[in-house]
Amino acid sequence: MDILKQVNDIFIDILDNDDIILTGTTTALDVEEWDSLTHIQLVVAIEKHFKLRFTSMEIRKWKNVGEMCNDIENRIN
Amino acid sequence: MIQPGTTFHQIYKVDDSIYNGFVNTFLDRNPLHTNEEFAQKKGFSTRVMHGNILNGFISHFIGECLPTKDVIIHSQKIEYVKPVYLNDILELTMLVADYFESVRMLEFKFHFENQQQIKVAKGEISIGLI
Numbered sequence: 600m601d602i603l604k605q606v607n608d609i610f611i612d613i614l615d616n617d618d619i620i621l622t623g624t625t626t627a628l629d630v631e632e633w634d635s636l637t638h639i640q641l642v643v644a645i646e647k648h649f650k651l652r653f654t655s656m657e658i659r660k661w662k663n664v665g666e667m668c669n670d671i672e673n674r675i676n
Numbered sequence: 677m678i679q680p681g682t683t684f685h686q687i688y689k690v691d692d693s694i695y696n697g698f699v700n701t702f703l704d705r706n707p708l709h710t711n712e713e714f715a716q717k718k719g720f721s722t723r724v725m726h727g728n729i730l731n732g733f734i735s736h737f738i739g740e741c742l743p744t745k746d747v748i749i750h751s752q753k754i755e756y757v758k759p760v761y762l763n764d765i766l767e768l769t770m771l772v773a774d775y776f777e778s779v780r781m782l783e784f785k786f787h788f789e790n791q792q793q794i795k796v797a798k799g800e801i802s803i804g805l806i
Contacts, residue, residue: 639750639779639804646776653778 602668602675609644613637623665649675678743678782684770686741688733690725695762698729725760730788730797737768738803747803750781754799758790765791773800780805 607621614632627633633641645667646652651674661667699705707714708724715723731754738749760766766788774783782805787798 636750639781642779643776643781643802646778652776655778655780658778 602671603664605648606645606664606668606671609648610641613640613644621664623663623668625664626662645671651675678772678775680772680775682772684737684741684768684772686733686737686768686770688736688766688768690729690760690762690764690766692762694729694732695725698726698732702726702728720759720761722761725762725764727754727756727760727797730754730756730760730766733766733768733788734786734801737770738801744805746806748806750802750804752799752801754797756797758794758796760788760790760796764796766796 603621603623607619610619610621610630610633611617614630614637616630616632619630621630627638642653642658649671651671653670657670658667661670699710704726708718708720709715709726710723712722715721731752734752734754735749738747739745768786768788770784770786772782773785775781776783782803784801784803785799786801788796790796
């Protein structure tokens, strides 16, 4: 399963919204439930799912879901 | 910094003031908690204390007993495995299970033991460092 699909499934689960469809350009402004508190849950769920850890510096650089997925791909490959 | 692997301990007593305060605040007067005869008919030795009193102890621990006050609870779950009775003395053990530096979140695993070293509750809690 590609990384975006896996991340999409995590968003659906954490944000409890089956209608979420992420793209590379999706940002928090595009997803109503994605706020500062749920962002923490999302990042932790992603780190657990992909068995990796990001630093606060790394995640601050993400401008959209695509950049998040690129970082995940770079770390797991 | 609170490191994974660190363990904290805190003692709590379920005394009259806590029990009555809980009942009078939240108005849960279910007979299991307030009627000794009812509780005994259900197989308990006496009135069972409200499980959520233990959540109050957890709130106290997180808010007051950690080395920092810069905390917020994100989530917690608890399993009640044995009854707690009035005047039980409980030891809360909190193990720092993990730390997510990216979002400054700590995960704890915890349990409560009574004065007979019987585990009465266990669970997990996630807190943010704000």
